[in-house]
Amino acid sequence: MRHARSGKKLGRDSAHRKALYSNLAGALIEHGRIKTTVTKAKAVKPIAEQMITLGRRGDLHARRQATAFLRSRDVVHKLFAEVAPRFTDRPGGYSRIIRIGPRPGDAAEMVYLELVDEEYVATQREERTPAPVVVEEVVEPDEEVIVDEPAAEAAPADDEAEADPAEPAAEAEGDEPAADDAPKA
Incomplete structure (x- = not known):
């Protein structure tokens, strides 16, 4: 039974799936944007964002955790030196998925998984209950009666x-x- 099991298997065993996630997350960090299928993008997006959060922490333990998962010192160096400082003020949501249409050949839905580039501006959260809207009554002028004399x-x-x-x-x-x-x- 697979009660309380989350995530897609993607037609791979666990070691192959872990290697896929590592390679996709590393490619996203290295290039800033990757082209993949919807299912793979949805599966790797939280992992890549977790790696960026490790980069934001910036301590030795976070660097070792990122190296253990990504298995590339060059990618880890880029993560901690270039990518993570871009997101210091952003509380999550470092990447986005943009649909680009079906792939020729098998019509699999393809997407771009990319890191968000624009600067994040922290704003105050609006109140959930808006102020009541005052409706003004429109008074129609009475028709003027013209009396001919x-x-x-x-x-x-x-x-x-x-x-x-x-x-x-x-x-x-x-x-x-x-x-x-x-x-x-």
């Missing part, structure tokens, strides 16, 4: 009385201007 306008002169009823009639008919309103040259 034709009796008051008709009183001054008969000519203006005849011209005034033509203007509201032209406005009611549509947007076309009346012939009387056109400017004369």
Whole structure:
């Protein structure tokens, strides 16, 4: 039974799997980015991040632990001298997986496993409960009632009385201007 067993076997026995993890983690530290399958990347990512954490510690015991796993003094030197100092302020999350599509031949999903390059900026964590949003009520203005007073306008002169009823009639008919309103040259 495999109760409480985590991790993928990757079709290899334990020694072969351990060698694969060591080689992939070493290649990631040495080159900064490797191209591999999704399953292998997900399996080696926590191991590579653990090696970077050892590099951040920087003591002799951490160097010996990294050498025991990576089995290459050159890679361990690069880990402690170049890679780990880049991540001194970052509390984990040193790498990322970027999908690049299927591999020609067997259509295995391929990814780039790469170290994060940009500088980490420590920020304050936001509160989980946001401030209540105040909703303003939109008050629509009442429609203005236009009252026509034709009796008051008709009183001054008969000519203006005849011209005034033509203007509201032209406005009611549509947007076309009346012939009387056109400017004369």
